[in-house]
Amino acid sequence: MKRRKIGVLIGTVTQNFSSRVCKTISAKADEYGYDVYFFTTFNSYGDNLLYGEGEQQIFSLPDYSLLDGIIIALDTLNIPDGAEQLIARLRSVECPVVSLRTRIDGFYNVLVDESSSMERMIRHFVEVHEFKDICFLTGRMELEDARLRYACYKRIMDEYGIEVTDSMVYYGDYWTSKVKAAVNHFLGTRMGRLPQVIICANDYMALEVCKELEERGIRVPEDVCVSGYDDLIEAQHCEPPLTTVSVNFEEMAAKAMDIIDEIDQGQHPEKEQYISIQEKYRGSCGCKRHKVKNKWYSLTRQLEERKEINLQTIFMNADLEGITDEKELLNMVHKYNYRNNAKKMWICLCDDSEEMSLEERNLGITRTEYTNTMILRAVKSSSHALHLLSKRFERSELIPEDERREYETGSFYFVPLHYKNSTLGYVAALYDNYDHYGDFMQPWAMNFAVALENYFLHERLNAMKDIKRMYKEDPLTGIANRRGFEELARKVYRDANYQRKRVAVLCIDMDNLKTVNDVYGHSAGDDALCRIARALVAVANGRESIAYARTGGDEFALVTMLEKANEGAELCTKLREELQKINDSSGQPYEAEVSCGVYEVKDTSKVPLAKALEMSDERMYEEKRQRKAMRRE
Numbered sequence: 067m068k069r070r071k072i073g074v075l076i077g078t079v080t081q082n083f084s085s086r087v088c089k090t091i092s093a094k095a096d097e098y099g100y101d102v103y104f105f106t107t108f109n110s111y112g113d114n115l116l117y118g119e120g121e122q123q124i125f126s127l128p129d130y131s132l133l134d135g136i137i138i139a140l141d142t143l144n145i146p147d148g149a150e151q152l153i154a155r156l157r158s159v160e161c162p163v164v165s166l167r168t169r170i171d172g173f174y175n176v177l178v179d180e181s182s183s184m185e186r187m188i189r190h191f192v193e194v195h196e197f198k199d200i201c202f203l204t205g206r207m208e209l210e211d212a213r214l215r216y217a218c219y220k221r222i223m224d225e226y227g228i229e230v231t232d233s234m235v236y237y238g239d240y241w242t243s244k245v246k247a248a249v250n251h252f253l254g255t256r257m258g259r260l261p262q263v264i265i266c267a268n269d270y271m272a273l274e275v276c277k278e279l280e281e282r283g284i285r286v287p288e289d290v291c292v293s294g295y296d297d298l299i300e301a302q303h304c305e306p307p308l309t310t311v312s313v314n315f316e317e318m319a320a321k322a323m324d325i326i327d328e329i330d331q332g333q334h335p336e337k338e339q340y341i342s343i344q345e346k347y348r349g350s351c352g353c354k355r356h357k358v359k360n361k362w363y364s365l366t367r368q369l370e371e372r373k374e375i376n377l378q379t380i381f382m383n384a385d386l387e388g389i390t391d392e393k394e395l396l397n398m399v400h401k402y403n404y405r406n407n408a409k410k411m412w413i414c415l416c417d418d419s420e421e422m423s424l425e426e427r428n429l430g431i432t433r434t435e436y437t438n439t440m441i442l443r444a445v446k447s448s449s450h451a452l453h454l455l456s457k458r459f460e461r462s463e464l465i466p467e468d469e470r471r472e473y474e475t476g477s478f479y480f481v482p483l484h485y486k487n488s489t490l491g492y493v494a495a496l497y498d499n500y501d502h503y504g505d506f507m508q509p510w511a512m513n514f515a516v517a518l519e520n521y522f523l524h525e526r527l528n529a530m531k532d533i534k535r536m537y538k539e540d541p542l543t544g545i546a547n548r549r550g551f552e553e554l555a556r557k558v559y560r561d562a563n564y565q566r567k568r569v570a571v572l573c574i575d576m577d578n579l580k581t582v583n584d585v586y587g588h589s590a591g592d593d594a595l596c597r598i599a600r601a602l603v604a605v606a607n608g609r610e611s612i613a614y615a616r617t618g619g620d621e622f623a624l625v626t627m628l629e630k631a632n633e634g635a636e637l638c639t640k641l642r643e644e645l646q647k648i649n650d651s652s653g654q655p656y657e658a659e660v661s662c663g664v665y666e667v668k669d670t671s672k673v674p675l676a677k678a679l680e681m682s683d684e685r686m687y688e689e690k691r692q693r694k695a696m697r698r699e
Contacts, residue, residue: 069475070100070134072326075125075152077107077142079479080505082298083315084142087166090319091137092477092500098327100135102477103128103464108508109144119434120484125152127436127480127492129462130159135326137319140168141209141240162329164322169210175338176321178313180214186345187265187293187311188222195291195351197262198228201252203275205240205267212240215267215295234261238271245274249282260290263351269294269301269310276304276350287352297346306349307358317341372505378402379509386517390524393454396444399514400452405506408495409473411446412465415483415491415518417458432488436461440491445469465494479503481511485519540616542592543599551615555625555675558613563670567627570634570666571678573686574598574622574641577659577693586656594658598622601645605637622660623679634664661690 074091078084088104095102105128107121122143130136136156140149153170156163164174191197202219205212216235223230233255236248248271252261266272272294276286286292286306294301297312318341328335347355382402389395396413403411417437442457442465459466465478476496481503483490493511495503538550546554562569576598583591595616602614602624612626628634641662649657663686667673 070330071132072100072102072135072137072323073128073130073133074102074104074137074139075143076104076137076139077109077144079104079106079502080507081142083296084139085502086315087139087319088477088502089500090316091323092497092502094320094323095477096475096500098323099475101475103133104477104479104502106479106481107143108511109142116486117484119487120489121482122152123435123484123487123489124480124482124492125155127461127482128464130156130161132462133159133161134330135161136163137166137322137326138163138170138173139166140170141211162326164325166318166322167211169338174322174325174335176318176325177338177340178211178343179340180211181218183311183343184215184218184265184295185222187309188219190345190347191263191265191291191293191351192222192226192228194353195263197291198226199234199262200228201234201236201261201264202230203236203238203245203248203264203266203271205238205271207237209240212267219265238267240268241270242274245271245278249275249278253282260284263291263293266292266294269296269298269308272308272310272350273298273300273304276308286350291351293351302348302358309348309351309353310346312344312346314341314343375506375509378405378506379513382510382513383516386513389517390521392521395517395521396454397452399510399517400444400446402510402513403446404450406446406495406503406510407501408446408497408503409448409476410470410496412442412469412494413444413446413483413491414440414465414494415443416489417441434487434489436489436492442466442469443491470496477502481507483511483515483518485515488519490515490518490522540599543596543616545599545602546613546615548615548617551613551617551623554613554615555623558611558625558627559670559675561611562627562667565627567629568631568633568666568668569670569678570624570626570628570637570664571675571682572624572634572637572641573663573679573682574602574624575661575686575690576620576622577661577690579620582656586654590654590656593652593654594656595620597645597648597652597658598660600648601641604644605641623682625675628666631666634666638662638664661686661693663687663689 072095074088076084076088079088091102105124107124109118109121136159138156143149143152157172162174164176166176167178169175169177188200191200200223202216204216207213207216220230233251236251238244238248252264264275266275272292276292279286279290284290292308294308294310297310301308301310321339321341325335325339347353348358385398386395389398416433417439420437420439438461439458440461442455442459445453445455447453457466464480473496477500479495479497479502481493483492538546538553540547559569576595579591579594582594599616602622606612606614609626612624614624615622617623624637626637642660645658645660663682663684665678665682665685667678
């Protein structure tokens with residue numbers, strides 16, 4: 067029976083919300099008999115737009131028509147312009163799409179009732195603490211949940227007749243980057259008077275607010291109360307523990323899986339479903355109603371693990387520096403993958419045989435999409451052994467079928483490998499016990515991708531060197547061709563002018579090449595030409611300024627500086643002597659013979675190189691005529 071497949075599009079898997087959602091989806095998928103494919107990103111950082119583009123390419127990896135359901139956590143995908151493009155792509159699929167936390171028209175939605183989610187928290191501060199100066203730090207206002215939480219705040223404040231002024235609201239981003247400015251805003255508009263409470267639209271901002279207040283000598287909750295939203299692990303173990311709203315993310319993930327399974331069974335679930343929330347009144351509002359048992363050993367261990375991750379990131383980066391061999395690179399990357407407890411891991415790279423167009427290459431365009439075929443380059447087994455291979459497979463398979471046949475069902479995670487917006491491939495991993503990759507995956511994948519790009523760059527540079535060498539080198543004899551000769555000869559000519567030395571210009575032509583080809587075959591003719599090239603190499607040995615080349619079919623040339631007059635004729639004699647040695651040792655019935663023309667230039671500033679070659683060529687043909695005449699006699 068065909069295995070049913072669920073695709074999950076989610077970011078920041080190691081963080082609280084995403085982690086809990088992924089584990090619950092894996093457990094429910096196992097219960098229902100689905101495979102789950104988690105397409106994950108680490109999101110962009112700062113204003114590095116190219117990195118963000120590279121991350122979001124993971125969502126172009128799957129063939130969505132092959133999936134039986136899709137779950138998307140849109141607010142975890144903090145990638146510029148990525149959300150709009152992804153939603154447009156998902157609207158064309160036939161399977162059900164379920165959105166978590168964010169309402170998307172036309173999809174199934176599992177939501178928190180944001181219109182009332184902040185209500186009991188605000189009433190708590192007004193009725194229990196009798197506060198009126200209640201500030202609000204919003205989330206990203208382009209997101210519906212942030213707008214609804216803010217609207218809830220304004221509605222309840224209005225219900226109590228409390229005016230909300232500009233000084234009481236700051237527009238945040240659900241992260242920590244705007245918190246310092248927010249605290250400045252809340253404190254700077256009151257002439258030294260502190261607000262009674264700062265309500266934050268999520269825990270990340272609330273925790274940073276507490277830190278910022280502490281650094282200014284302002285106590286929480288004695289001077290200012292603070293609350294958050296989400297109930298992160300960090301919120302429970304900070305000091306004081308954070309008053310917050312706890313969202314049952316496990317219930318959210320389970321409902322999403324239930325919706326897909328119900329549709330699969332022919333049922334018709336509600337398009338919008340809501341989950342429960344609960345307020346946790348802790349130390350940051352002074353109530354301490356909900357106690358938290360701090361697990362200090364666990365926290366200490368987490369800190370040690372973070373320190374170890376930082377060290378391993380540095381060491382991995384150093385060890386990968388300068389590696390130019392692909393096998394060595396893969397083995398070194400594997401060395402640092404010991405932290406990953408995956409049952410199996412696959413490294414899949416783009417197929418470079420799928421060439422870009424000539425126009426794209428000329429414009430310096432990088433590959434920003436996955437190739438139609440991928441190459442399975444390495445597999446890490448549960449025993450931590452690494453197996454190197456090179457297996458092509460269709461991208462729609464994601465993982466070659468024979469590689470994953472041993473697992474009936476499973477949860478597979480896909481992580482992009484990219485350098486900025488250049489798509490290199492991806493890593494796929496299968497885990498036990500509904501687990502997923504840890505915090506080291508992001509620096510591991512980034513270091514791997516940078517090293518991989520450096521390796522490919524090294525390969526391309528070597529290829530360019532080969533092309534450049536081939537452009538100037540005769541492929542038969544291995545010495546310079548006409549292009550290479552012109553460059554080298556002009557340098558000899560310039561050096562001679564600078565040093566005020568004489569130059570000998572030799573034009574050399576093989577005698578009877580046609581006869582050798584006709585009688586002994588073209589391979590013999592090629593061999594004879596190579597003998598002449600070897601003789602030229604022998605002549606050049608020990609000379610500091612010399613250029614020689616095969617300039618045509620049976621034509622050769624040599625230009626060199628001279629120490630004395632008439633030395634050019636001696637070079638012709640030496641060339642014939644070296645050639646005769648080669649002929650004698652060949653054991654073949656044919657010989658390579660040459661005609662030479664020599665023209666010496668006393669002052670290179672007065673005789674151009676082209677003119678000297680012309681004069682030398684005329685003398686070579688004169689000698690060739692004389693040699694032919696002698697052979698007739």
